[in-house]
Amino acid sequence: MTPLPPGLTREFFGRADGADVHRYTLGRPGGPRVRVLDYGGVLQSLEAPDRDGRPGNVVLGFGDLDGYVANNRPGADRVFLGAVIGRFANRIAGGTFTLDGVQHRVPQNNGKNSLHGGPAGFDTRIWAATGISDGDGVALRLTLVSPDGDQGYPGRLTTEVTYRVDARDRLRLTYRATTDAPTVVNLTNHTYWNLAGEGSGDVHEHWLEIAASRFCPTGEDLIPAGDPAPVEGTPFDFRRPARIGARIGEPDPRLVTGQGYDHNWVLDRGAPFAARAWDPASGRLLTMWTTEPGLQFYSGNYLTADLAGTGGRPYHRGAGFALEAQHFPDSPNRPDFPSTVLRPGEVYHQETVFALTTADEPPVA
Template sequence: MAQREPEIRRELFGRVGDTDVHRYVLAWPGGLTVRVLDLGGVVQSVEAPDRSGVPANVVLGFGSLDEYVKNNQPGGNRVFFGALVGRYANRIAGGRFSLDGVSYELPLNNGANTLHGGPDGFDTRVWSAAEVRSADAVGVRLSLTSPAGDSGFPGAVSVSVTYLLDGQNRLRVVYRATSDAPTVLSLTNHSYWNLAGEGSGDVYRQTLMLNARRFCAVDDALIPVGDPVSVEGGPFDFQVPTAIGERIDGEDPQLRIAGGYDHNWVLEPGPVAARACDPGSGRVLTVSTTEPGMQFYSGNFLTSDLVGTGGRAYGRGAGFALEAQRFPDSPNRPDFPSAVLRPGEVYEQETVFQLSTED
């Protein structure tokens, strides 16, 4: 029997106004199958085998285009399932920042703050898409031009994000951007993972390791305050694998503020930034990144009116997000790693999600 080849397939997923939205199916024989939308760069599904070889979709998402469009409406409980977010991932306090002595005002969409680029962020756009095929990967390259003043941000920015699937069950996300004027930029993918399978219940028994000795404490608006603090011995210590739900409802004030985990961890150098495991299925997710921070969000605000690709309702803790990023509110925090992009510079980062199994 002839060996099957890796596959790229483009499908019409629907229309937004007069614009076609397509879904790209990336499939590696015996490995992962990944579905990506050109709307928002959404990773709609990732099918991965368990320890017995039985595949299941391990990311949260919606089954129809209408549901994605509905979730993007301003004023709603936007959950960013699988989306590429920008121009600035996470929160900017007060929706304002200064750069080179010039102040910029951004639209607010998270109380008094700007979250994930505002109400018309990159997750709401239909990106240009091109198939990518090499000797060791198949993928799709998404491109977008964000004009100067887009959502209040300075500079015309050209962005490309490439999803690459290979035979090692790795989904690589490669980001590149340039700007014609000084600006700030932080991009990430906002997939929610449930290694037991999408819609199977909460993730609280799944374990997580974060290669971080410090995290950013936050105020009531989830904006970092003060210097990063030690995780040692407390509920934010994931230096060794720990069940996500083991301490999530404790009395720590930081847990109370966020309703669980929704904080930035300061990553230590090393090949692995995070590792999660589902004991039941044996599935393991390993994340590596070039970024300095990792936002771990435990799905605290997911609600049962969200119905996923499998037709099952979600709810609190139905998935967890691991968002590789520059730190929240970095444009207002010169002590944080810089998020400034200047003309002649290239914004480059890569984050890799690898699926495997253990006994």
């Protein structure tokens, strides 16, 4: 085994599919401490200080490997805690799409739709791991080869996801993928955040700001319906900080269908950030930047109390929120959306960065 660089440690975490699974810890003394699994590329925990300097884990996860494996079993109501999502994040309507005149069928695991790459998506795989240390911090690179036909997707896809705690103590996620045949790719990370601390209750008192003037309205199946629409005058307007729970119960049919927020925002080009979230109890402030055109904000609507977290406490509805940087849902069936097609000789690239600081009040741009 190749020795790991300073600032990165490795420990045995269990066995899945007949193979060993490991947990890696990244960080430096006094900075954030990040734990990542090579199972599903899961971000299991992230410890960051509150306004008084006290560290706490601010992401949802399971305490052992059995929790993740059980959540991925057939018939499980999967919640994708902290996982890398692929090949295609979000939903594909009807589980079908046409590429270069050829129709492809992918698993219908969300009603009639395909969700998050199918029942055996990238969140269920064991990734190869490599440690990296350079002038910009310490990193863990995860690599996965998805064969042609995997979950119905064409082309042999090689994917790299790199978790880096950089020199500025930010968490940087870099994605890279190549293919040997035309395919569609949409990768993201499904971390749930609770800035008051994992297992501390719901996130409805968190303040959220999203740099987006439009969002994708959805129908009953949570597939985008029609063109992106202005957020102005709707419960989806987070251009100025607002509490997550302030309008979540309004009788807007797009909220009622999803039992809360589970929608794609069309990020404004040239904005100083993609999103910010602030917790008044701890003072923690999360700032997010991304190269992606869209952001799926999910308010943890389907979390249930039978999910026990890393701290042993149950995750009720709204126990965390996800900010999933990605292309738009159902893009393979929507030529008017930014393309998710990847061809041989091209490189899929995405970078998403998270910074955790503190503030005494919700910041206003």
